[in-house]
Amino acid sequence: MNFNNAYFEKAFGTFSQLEESKLPEFCFSGRSNVGKSSLINKLVNRKSLARVGGKPGKTVTVNFYNVDGVYIVDLPGFGYAKVSASERERWEDLMEGYFKSGRNIKMVFCLVDMRHPATDFDISMMDFLKIMGIPYCVVLTKSDKLNKTEYSTRLSLIKEELSSYGEGVDIIPFSAQTGEGVQKLRTIIETLR
Numbered sequence: 185m186n187f188n189n190a191y192f193e194k195a196f197g198t199f200s201q202l203e204e205s206k207l208p209e210f211c212f213s214g215r216s217n218v219g220k221s222s223l224i225n226k227l228v229n230r231k232s233l234a235r236v237g238g239k240p241g242k243t244v245t246v247n248f249y250n251v252d253g254v255y256i257v258d259l260p261g262f263g264y265a266k267v268s269a270s271e272r273e274r275w276e277d278l279m280e281g282y283f284k285s286g287r288n289i290k291m292v293f294c295l296v297d298m299r300h301p302a303t304d305f306d307i308s309m310m311d312f313l314k315i316m317g318i319p320y321c322v323v324l325t326k327s328d329k330l331n332k333t334e335y336s337t338r339l340s341l342i343k344e345e346l347s348s349y350g351e352g353v354d355i356i357p358f359s360a361q362t363g364e365g366v367q368k369l370r371t372i373i374e375t376l377r
Contacts, residue, residue, distance in 0.1 A: 185374045189252040190228035195245040198274065199281030202246070205288045208377050209255045214295030215305055216261030219325040222360035223295065224249065224258055227369060234258055244275070246282060254290075254377050262305050283316060290376040291319050293369065298324035298338050298357060301345055310349050321354035321372070322346060328359035 196202050212220045221234035228251055247258040259282070260275050283289070292313055296302045302310075302322075313320045322342075330338060335357070343355060354372075358365030 185254075185370070185377065186252045187228050187370060190230065190233055190256070191250055192233060193248045193250045193255075195247045197245045197278070199278050199285075202282060202285065205286070207250070207253060207255045208288050208290045209257050210290055210373050210376075211257040211259055211292045212295060213259045213292055213309055214261065214325075215297070215303060218261070218295045218297050219360060220258055220261065220295055223293075223323070223325060223358060223369075224256055226360045226363065226366055227251075227256070244271075246278060251373075254373065262309070283312070283318065289318055291321065291372060293323045294320050295323045295325050295358075296342070298327050298335075298342070299329055302342065310346070314349065321356060322349075323365065323369070324355065324357045326359065327357040327364055328361045 194203070212224060214220055224234040225231060228249070233249060234247070244260050246260065249256040249258070259279065262275065262279075294306065294309055294313070296306050310320065310322075324339070324342060327335060339355075339357065346353070346355065354368075356365045356368050358369070
């Protein structure tokens with residue numbers, strides 16, 4: 185699979201706009217400011233395919249990137265406090281509609297900042313995916329921000345914190361700076377496509 189063969193295809197802001205699922209979809213989900221856009225850019229060897237915002241909450245639509253015949257789907261960030269109730273409701277409707285509409289979702293990569301425990305929003309997303317029977321794994325972003333001791337400690341703690349989310353759920357440390365975890369994510373996508 186050629187991850188360099190990537191381009192932005194479309195974006196949808198409401199559930200009613202979503203088009204039918206025609207390609208395998210690999211979704212990236214996580215709190216605002218967790219590093220979804222940076223991860224996607226690293227995955228496809230681009231600096232700005234996915235827009236990286238200075239402010240959290242930049243992604244407010246479901247963005248589809250065609251990567252060599254599969255969709256990389258950048259989901260809106262959740263948990264950012266400075267949005268109106270109506271905007272939050274729109275996001276929730278969009279996400280629920282997206283996941284319940286029978287799409288060809290092969291894997292959801294749940295991004296969690298490695299420096300911190302998983303948030304209630306992270307846990308809610310994993311609960312939802314587990315109930316829906318949608319496969320997911322956990323990607324620990326910003327691993328380069330920790331020294332070796334902090335890295336080992338956080339990796340052990342996050343495994344404990346997420347132990348109830350199923351045996352065999354992969355937990356993958358990732359860094360957009362060093363490239364840690366990129367090959368593992370690519371292998372998952374290539375295997376499941």
